[in-house]
Amino acid sequence: MGVFIPANKLANLKLYKYQSEDHSVVSKLILKSWWNNFVKIFPLWMAPNVITLTGLFFIFANLAVVFYYDPTLEHTTPRWTYFFYAFGLFMYQTFDGCDGAHARRTGQSGPLGELFDHSIDAVNTTLGVMVFASVFQMGHGIMLLIAQFATVCNFYTSTWEEYHTHTLFLSHFSGPVEGILIVIALYLITGIFGPGIWTYNLLNLDLSSLGLSSSFKIDASIVYVMIGVPSLYFNIATAVENVKKYYRNPSRSKLSTVAEQEAAIQESYKGLLPFAFYYASVVLYLNLYPGVLPTYGFPLLISIGLTVAFSVGRMILAHLTLQDFPYIQAPMFLPVSQISICWLLTNVYGFDYDIVLGAVNWIGLGLTLGIHAMFVTEMIYEITTYLDIYTLSIKHKKH
Structure with missing residues (x-):
């Protein structure tokens, strides 16, 4: 097909060598031992990608419960659901940790496995946020969008880091390890004490001197903000520092000279600009059309998640096939297109505002889903054909 992998880059797949650095104390002392023992339940004939995919179904199960009890992401659900979410997320993390170990024990480590793993993780960043939003009753509002931004920003930056360093880093505090464990703990606390614990008023601040409320309430939900903001900053700063190193x-x-090294560092920063441009356009879109988020939050959220997942997939593919950094990502221009179309249809042609917003957002979701599906399909076809392997089963050599 050659849309995402030029024919002359396919040979680089055979140069693939997985490299990682795990600085997580929790991972080293606890989780790796758990994963290395848990992986033994999987038969040796099972393909590692099946384990990766099966892990995602735990998140789908969580989402099914959310959609049944709380489709608007703003209501209290039965106590058992919070324990169910914690279990599902823990099992997702476990399966995600076991797929690599299983690939090594079956001799199936390869570029397709890394691309498959990262692509599923990229999709899960948004799906997991929807469960999180239900637990904390965020609804389809600005907090939901901020929570999604934090997760996809962290994932995009980590992938940008891997593209440049050719190494997957797990820092002392990483999303896949400590981040997930903290979210699991928050779910368990919610199940034990009830979601009302997060609305417990801690203190009131007088911000009248700043032109704000004289009684600004701070409740217990500040806990996840205090954890999330520093961890996001830490992970981004660590990624940037690793690229510099x-x-x-x-x-x-x-690169032998200081001038060459600094030029390469400055060039690498350009890879962060597409993400910044995309989110700036999302913010502009929501400011110009404030009715989008509360009414069409679901298609918007999934569209953003698929766009970032596509961009991350392109970066991983470029890393695996030694291509130039993929700066231009077609789905990232969607918000700008939506702004233009909404303005044209409502102001020039006089179409109904609500009908236009609905159509533009659902069509946007369809486009991002289609583009992402096309990317995944081509990647699987091209890589399995060139390397003579299967995706969801182990292809044994003929004797």
């Missing part, structure tokens, strides 16, 4: 190390980057 890579290019300033002549033995790794093959």
Whole structure:
């Protein structure tokens, strides 16, 4: 097909070598032992990608419960659901940790497995946020959008880091390990004490001197904000620092002069601009059409998630096939297109405002889903054909 992988880049798949650095104390002392023992339940004939995919179904199960009891993400649900969410997320993390170990024990480690794993993780960042939003009764509002931004920003930056350093880093505090465990703990606390615990008023602040309320309430939900904001900053700062270290190390980057190294670092920063442009356009879209988020929050949220997942997938693919950084991502221009179409149809042609918003947002979801599906389909076809492997089963050599 050659849309995402030029024919002359396919050969680079055979140069693939997985590299990672795990600095997580929790992972080293606790989780790896758990994963190495749990992985033994999987038969040796099972393909590692099946484990990865099965892990995602735990998140789908969580979402099914959310959609049944709380489709608007703003109501209290039965106590058992919070324990169910905690279990599902823990099992997702477990299966995600086991797929690599199973790939090594079956001799199936390869570029398709890494792309498959990252692509599913990228999709889960948004699906998991919807469960989180239900637990904390965010509704389809600004807090939901901020929560999604935090997760996809972290994932995009980590993938940008891997593209440049050719190494997957798990920092001392990483989303896939400590981040997930903290969310699991929050779900368990909610199940034990009830969701009302997060609305418990801690204190009131007088912000009248700043032109704000004289009684600004701070409730217990500040806990996840205090955890989330510093961790997001820490992970982004760590990713940037790792990229700098890579290019300033002549033995790794093959850049001998300081001028070359600094030029490479400055060039690498450009890879963060597409994400910044995309989210700026999302914010502009929501400011110009405030009716989108409360009414069409679901298609908007999924569209954003698929766009970032597509962009992350393109970066991973470029890393695996040694392509130039993919700066131009078609779905990232969707919000700008939606702004233009909404303005044209409502102001020039006089179509009904609500009908236009609905159509534009649902069509946007369809477009991002179609583009992402096309990308995944081509990746699976091209890589399995070139490397002569299967996706969801182990292809044994003929004797």
